[in-house]
Amino acid sequence: MLAGKHILLGVTGGIAAYKTPALVRLLKKQGAEVRVVMTPDALEFVAPLTLSVLSENPVFWTFTDQEAPDQGLWNNHVHLASWADLFLIAPATANTLAKMAGGACDNLLLAAYLSSDCPVYFAPAMDLDMHEHPATQSSFKRLEEFGNIMIPAEHGELASGLVGPGRMAEPENIVSFLQKDLRSKAPLAGKRYLITAGPTFERIDPVRYIGNFSSGKMGYAIANAAAGLGAEVILVSGPTPEHKLQSSIQKITTVTGSEMFTAVNTHYQNQDVVILCAAVADFKPKEVAEHKIKSKTQSLSIELSPTVDIAAHLGQEKTNQILVGFALETHDALDHAKSKLKKKNLDLIVLNSLEDQGVAFGAETNKITIIDRDENLHPYPLKSKAQVARDIIDFIIALQNA
Numbered sequence: 001m002l003a004g005k006h007i008l009l010g011v012t013g014g015i016a017a018y019k020t021p022a023l024v025r026l027l028k029k030q031g032a033e034v035r036v037v038m039t040p041d042a043l044e045f046v047a048p049l050t051l052s053v054l055s056e057n058p059v060f061w062t063f064t065d066q067e068a069p070d071q072g073l074w075n076n077h078v079h080l081a082s083w084a085d086l087f088l089i090a091p092a093t094a095n096t097l098a099k100m101a102g103g104a105c106d107n108l109l110l111a112a113y114l115s116s117d118c119p120v121y122f123a124p125a126m127d128l129d130m131h132e133h134p135a136t137q138s139s140f141k142r143l144e145e146f147g148n149i150m151i152p153a154e155h156g157e158l159a160s161g162l163v164g165p166g167r168m169a170e171p172e173n174i175v176s177f178l179q180k181d182l183r184s185k186a187p188l189a190g191k192r193y194l195i196t197a198g199p200t201f202e203r204i205d206p207v208r209y210i211g212n213f214s215s216g217k218m219g220y221a222i223a224n225a226a227a228g229l230g231a232e233v234i235l236v237s238g239p240t241p242e243h244k245l246q247s248s249i250q251k252i253t254t255v256t257g258s259e260m261f262t263a264v265n266t267h268y269q270n271q272d273v274v275i276l277c278a279a280v281a282d283f284k285p286k287e288v289a290e291h292k293i294k295s296k297t298q299s300l301s302i303e304l305s306p307t308v309d310i311a312a313h314l315g316q317e318k319t320n321q322i323l324v325g326f327a328l329e330t331h332d333a334l335d336h337a338k339s340k341l342k343k344k345n346l347d348l349i350v351l352n353s354l355e356d357q358g359v360a361f362g363a364e365t366n367k368i369t370i371i372d373r374d375e376n377l378h379p380y381p382l383k384s385k386a387q388v389a390r391d392i393i394d395f396i397i398a399l400q401n402a
């Protein structure tokens, strides 16, 4: 949920500021871009250089340029705020929260806050009595009424030695709070997607198999795109090389077509959308040799029998799911794809043809045509697999909203 997001981190002057380098690292690890704005008092607790090195961006705390105070250059709080997709103020002291609630603007962080139109999260950090004081409680209430989101303080040992509420939420908990909150507001929140990806391997003997060249890249890209939009995603993957996968995705690893069938079937009834991207072998050896077949054998015939057609089975069992298949063709692409759409009772089929430039096993790009139930064609230009994944999901969302 945080990958690619622009996060403006506001650091105020409380002891919990010493945890902000860890927070910046965690946000960066999630793929976010981070910029830091500090209050002057925060400089007493954490060095801006530390935050600058970790965020890989300059850190600001004054209205005028810190490097050239005599030149009258200013740090543009409006630019800082408009750059942000999300403004996170952590730690947020009682003083800063009271100023935010009252509209005060006597430092750069507060000016950025007043200029921001993105979601604002604040993680209070203060001593127990300050936290419980009606003035502070009314700041919390006021800020929530403004639409700001509080990441509640945790209960525990405080800098004063007292024990109670007031500890800034731990950096890990702040990150998971953000992820959960963003997911709950995402376009695919509450939707369940199941995606198959990669090849299947059908055993010939204990060391050999029938396989294919599928890399799994397209299926993984779809899984990541769906998860990025907030869907609950299960990815059933055949044997593929390592690909990046968002941490919220439940991955089930399978080898053979029948293992993939079992995994998909187990979860099918709960799904809203099922996208079958895997290149499932159509045939498997009728018998798997118990021992390794000797290499000295002069010639060898292997009798094959059909594998289970997962897509066709799901098409028959379909209740409310949107079922999407893929067709990778080498010739007469449209006719083959249309006939699979009907035969397997799919709602959509995504056609890619090896005759097109930029379409190949393991390629970073793909060129697709989506065919709907009425056999209307929706062609797309050559794009990265991540963009193709997004196009497919946008098409499905439009279909669901139609």
Ligand code: C5P
Binding pocket: 196, 257, 276, 277, 278, 279, 280, 281, 282, 307, 308, 309, 310, 311, 312, 324, 325, 326, 327, 328, 340
């Ligand atoms: O292999 P074929 O071109 O028929 O694949 C069309 C669609 O059916 C693809 O979405 C593929 O994932 C699916 N399929 C399947 N089980 C098979 C064969 C294909 O789910 N045994």
